[in-house]
Amino acid sequence: MASNPYFSLAVLFVVALGFGLTPLGLAWLWRVVYSPAKPNGIKNAIYECGLESKGDAWVQFRSAYYLYAIIFLIFDVEAVFLLPFAVAFMGLDTAACVSMLVFVLLLVEGLAWAWAKGVLVWV
Template structure:
C-alpha cells in the first residue's frame, strides 16, 4: 500500500527536491566563486545605484501613477482568462460534442454570456474610457 503511494508521488518529490536544491546550489556556487576570483567583486557607488534609464532618480519615494493603469490591467486579466478557458474548449469541441451533445455548447454559451455582460457593464460604467467626460 505505502509503496504504491510513494511510487505515485516519487516524481513530484524528486521535482520538489530539485526545485529547491538547484537554485540554492547556484547561489552558493556564485558566492564561492568570488573567493576563488572567478567572479571578482569590486563594489562602487555606480554599481550599487538603481538603474533609472541613465538618469539619477529625482526623489526617494516612488512616483504616483494613475489608477486607470491598474484598472486596465485588471480588465485585461479578466478577459485574458476568458481566452485561456475558451482555447482548450475550442480545441476539444469536436470530441466533446459527440460525447455531451448540445450541453457542451450550452455551457460555453452561458460562460460567454456572463463575460459579455461583464464587458457591457464595464463599458457602461466608463471603465474603458481613458479620459472621463466630467
C-alpha cells in the same frame, strides 16, 4: 543557586546565546579591523543602476491602469479557455456547450458593465 532545578537550563541558555553571538561578534570584529567601510555620497545613493534617482518615490498612479490590467487579464484567461473549447467543439454535447456559453456570456456582461461605467474610455 546550583540546587535550583532551572540552573542547568540557565547555563544552557547562556551557552546557546554565546554559540550564536560569538561568530557574529567575530565577523563584526573582522569587518572593523580588516575591511573597514569606505562610504561616500554616491555609494550611499538609492539607485544601483548607474543613473541618479529623480523626484520622489511617493508618486500616485492612476487607477485606470489597474482597471485596464484587470480587464485585460480576465479576457486573456478567457482566450485560454476558449482555445480547448474550439478544438473540442465538434465532440461536445449540449450541456458542455451551454455551460461554455454561460461562461462567455458572463464575461460579455462584465465587459458591457465596464463599458457602461466608462472604464474603457481613456481620459
